[in-house]
Amino acid sequence: xxxxxxxxxKYLQMxxxxxxxxxxxxxxxxxxxxxxxxxxDYHASRVLPGFKPDSKLQMLLQLKEQAEIVIxxxxxxxxxxxxxGDIGITYDLDVLRLIDSxxxxxxxxxxxxxxxxxxxxxAQAFITKLEGLGITVYRHYPIEGYPSNLSHVISDDGYGRxxxxxxxxxxxxxxxxxxxxxxxxxxxxxxxxxxxxxxKAGYAKFETFPIWSIPLNHPVNLAYEAxxxxxSDVNMIDPYHLEAYGKLAVNYNRDIEVFPVLNAIxxxxxxxxxxKSPTDMxxxxxxxxxxxxxxxxxxxxxxxxxxxxxxxxxxxxxxPNDDEILRIELLMKKAGITTADRAPVGPALVxxxxxxxxxxxxxxPDGEIITGKTSELLGASSAMLLNAxxxxxxxxDETLLISPSVIEPxxxxxxxxxxxxxxxLHTDEILIALSICASQDENARLAxxxxxxxxxxxxxxxxxxxxxxxxTFRRLKVNVTCEPVYQKKGLYHx
Numbered sequence: 426x427x428x429x430x431x432x433x434x435k436y437l438q439m440x441x442x443x444x445x446x447x448x449x450x451x452x453x454x455x456x457x458x459x460x461x462x463x464x465x466d467y468h469a470s471r472v473l474p475g476f477k478p479d480s481k482l483q484m485l486l487q488l489k490e491q492a493e494i495v496i497x498x499x500x501x502x503x504x505x506x507x508x509x510g511d512i513g514i515t516y517d518l519d520v521l522r523l524i525d526s527x528x529x530x531x532x533x534x535x536x537x538x539x540x541x542x543x544x545x546x547x548a549q550a551f552i553t554k555l556e557g558l559g560i561t562v563y564r565h566y567p568i569e570g571y572p573s574n575l576s577h578v579i580s581d582d583g584y585g586r587x588x589x590x591x592x593x594x595x596x597x598x599x600x601x602x603x604x605x606x607x608x609x610x611x612x613x614x615x616x617x618x619x620x621x622x623x624x625k626a627g628y629a630k631f632e633t634f635p636i637w638s639i640p641l642n643h644p645v646n647l648a649y650e651a652x653x654x655x656x657s658d659v660n661m662i663d664p665y666h667l668e669a670y671g672k673l674a675v676n677y678n679r680d681i682e683v684f685p686v687l688n689a690i691x692x693x694x695x696x697x698x699x700x701k702s703p704t705d706m707x708x709x710x711x712x713x714x715x716x717x718x719x720x721x722x723x724x725x726x727x728x729x730x731x732x733x734x735x736x737x738x739x740x741x742x743x744x745p746n747d748d749e750i751l752r753i754e755l756l757m758k759k760a761g762i763t764t765a766d767r768a769p770v771g772p773a774l775v776x777x778x779x780x781x782x783x784x785x786x787x788x789x790p791d792g793e794i795i796t797g798k799t800s801e802l803l804g805a806s807s808a809m810l811l812n813a814x815x816x817x818x819x820x821x822d823e824t825l826l827i828s829p830s831v832i833e834p835x836x837x838x839x840x841x842x843x844x845x846x847x848x849x850l851h852t853d854e855i856l857i858a859l860s861i862c863a864s865q866d867e868n869a870r871l872a873x874x875x876x877x878x879x880x881x882x883x884x885x886x887x888x889x890x891x892x893x894x895x896x897t898f899r900r901l902k903v904n905v906t907c908e909p910v911y912q913k914k915g916l917y918h919x
Contacts, residue, residue, distance in 0.1 A: 427790050427881050430720030431475035431711075439710040441484045444631065447708050448488075448596060450699070451627025454619065456612040459485075459600040460632025464526050465512065469633050471904065472648045472725040473711065474881075481631070485598065486530060493594040494527050494534045496520055497601040497611050500548035501541045509603055510735060513896060517551050519602040524560065535592055536561040540607030543567065563588035565607065565614060572686045579689055584617035605656045609683060613690055620694045627699070628687070630680075630706045635660045637674045637704045638712035644725035645715075646675055647756050651732040654752040666702035674704040726760050727883060727904070730767045733757060734906035738889055741909040767906065769885040772796050774908070777805075777887035783912055785809040787884040787903070789816060799849070802832045806886060806894045807855040813882075814859075817875035818868070826869050827858050852897040879903050888912040 448455050461469065463481045470476045477483075485492060502516045509519055520537060527534050537555055539548055542564040555562050565587040570577050577583050590611075597615070599608045612628050619626040634649035646660050663676040665684060680703040687706070691698035700706050715721050733753045740746050757763065764770055769786035772794045776784035782799035785806045789795060795816050797809025811826055820826070835858060836848035850858065856876075862869035880902040889907045890898075898905045 427474060428717065428720045429475040430715060430717040430724065431473040432714045432716045433475050433477050433480060436476070436711060436714040437480060437483060439713060440480075440631075440708070441487060443708045443710055444484065444488075444629075447629045451629075452625060454592075454595050454597065454624060454626040456597050456599060456615055456626060456628045458608045458612050458628070458630045458632070459598055460604070460608065460630065461634065462603075463600055464523070466633070467902075468648075468652055468728070469711075471881075472645050472728050473715065473721055474724050475716075476711075482530065485532065488596055489530075489532050491594055492532065492596045492598055493592055494532055494598050494600065495536055495538060495590060495592070495611070496523055496534065497538045497540055497599060497606045497608050499541050499606045500539045500543065500545050502603075502606065503539075503551050504545040504547045506547075507603070513892075513899060516602040516606075517547075520555075521558075523600070523602065533594070534560075535594075535597075536563055536590055538563045538565055538588075538590060538607075538611055540565045540610060541567050561591070563590050565611060571610075572683045575686060575689050578686055579617060579693065584614040585621075587614045587618075589618040589622075590615055604653050604658070609680070613683070613686060616690050616694060620690075625694070628691075628706070629708055631708050633709060633711050635675045635677055636712040637663070637676060637707060637709060639675070639715070641673075641675050642759055644722040644729070644760050647760050648725035648728040648732075649677075651729045651753050651756050654732065654736070654749045654756075655746065657748070657752075663702050663704045666704045669701035674702070676703045680706070726762050726766065729753065729756055729760055730762065730764060731904060731906050733764070734885075734909075737909040738907055741889065741911070767883065767885060768792075769794060769883055770906070773885045773887050783886065783888040785884065785886045787813050787879075787882050789813060789882060790878060802829065802836060802849060803855070804847075804849040804851065804894070805888075806890060806898075807850050807852050809884070810852050810855060811859070811872070813879065814872040814875045817878050818871045820868050820872060824868055826866075826872050827855070827862050831858055831862060851891065851893045853893055856897070876901060 465478045467478055470478045498516055498520050507516045524534050537560055542548060552562050568578055568583045572578060599611055601608050616626055616628060635646040641660055641662060650660050659678045660675055661678055661681055663674045666674040684703045688698045736746055736750045736753055740750060768788045773784050773786035776796045776798055780798045783805045784796060784798050786794055786796045787809055795809060795813045797805045797812050799805045815822060832850060835850060835854060839845040840848050859869055859873055863873045882903050884903050884905045886907045888910050
């Protein structure tokens with residue numbers, strides 16, 4: 426069984442209480458910036474074993490009658506077709522998914538805001554799509570000199586140029602598909618507009634990472650830097666908090682850089698700022714709910730390595746991300762780890778070297794490493810998946826779960842009729858074949874029942890996996906890394 430390092434029930438209690446206290450501290454209206462993922466914060470669940478991916482949602486549901494959701498997306502991210510790595514869809518599609526998800530829980534979505542808007546064609550097309558679906562859209566623009574030129578930022582030519590977001594409820598939750606979308610800037614812009622309209626409004630921040638109450642170079646905080654290495658985010662000691670209270674607290678560069686702006690806006694609205702530091706703005710209690718520091722530290726080290734392999738794969742596919750890779754390599758040095766610290770890496774590479782073909786390996790919950798090799802009928806990942814299910818079910822390795830007589834017709838269908846060059850079965854096809862066999866074979870049925878046990882397992886492939894296999898393992902919640910190597914030579918790769 427996987428070890429638990431985080432008390433989720435304690436977290437829900439402490440976090441909801443802190444948010445309620447902050448709401449009560451501001452009269453009239455509160456803009457609450459929600460960092461990270463609301464529904465599916467898999468990064469948090471990976472680095473804090475025991476954290477439930479929907480914890481933030483559960484807290485928000487307690488306030489749903491008072492709350493209004495505003496979803497923020499960067500027009501640059503739309504133009505660059507940015508993808509959420511954890512679920513494999515673009516940020517613009519994720520906005521639609523988020524709206525559907527919020528509505529399914531009875532939460533009110535008021536509007537969508539496009540930040541850094543410069544009439545990018547892809548952003549314009551997305552606006553047309555949203556408005557065609559009956560969703561209100563607002564535009565926020567780049568501000569020259571942001572955030573240092575306060576006199577320009579806090580003016581009609583700065584925040585004043587942005588659209589004013591019409592809201593109807595006292596708690597406005599600002600969320601986004603991912604980091605760097607412009608959530609804080611949206612909140613500050615709204616405070617400026619509310620002030621001009623004579624409306625008293627406040628701001629608070631709910632972001633899990635970095636965790637302010639643990640050390641700067643704790644693996645959990647280093648893992649957050651690795652997750653945002655493409656944004657050049659850097660964790661820092663909050664100098665304002667140190668000066669105000671004489672205590673160390675961890676924050677990150679963008680919050681620290683924008684703090685003078687926030688202070689200036691609050692001084693305009695209230696006569697004085699209620700916050701003495703960026704850390705004061707937050708309501709994060711996650712650090713107080715870590716119950717096994719060693720478990721969370723090791724989980725975070727593995728996350729750093731996963732981010733490293735992901736960046737290497739993106740570079741192999743043509744992404745200009747050398748700086749991102751260098752940043753993660755520095756984080757690996759800080760954490761004292763190398764790729765050898767990822768358990769399935771060595772066995773996968775050894776199996777590939779011995780067989781001369783692609784191979785894969787997975788670490789099961791009890792620490793056992795299971796490998797898979799390439800054969801005429803199965804790809805390495807498919808073979809590994811069947812071997813892992815047999816190990817979990819206690820089925821002898823030599824037992825055939827799927828007869829070749831079942832596999833061969835599928836391979837012929839793929840090659841002869843569906844235009845596939847590769848006859849080997851992908852992982853999704855293997856699971857379908859296994860499901861068919863399970864109706865008549867007890868071993869196949871028993872193996873299929875083990876799928877849930879793969880959740881959270883660590884896997885490595887000696888070659889980059891197809892999108893089909895990646896999607897299957899993502900749905901099984903297996904943590905996958907791959908060597909930055911294509912399975913076949915050539916210029917075009919599916």
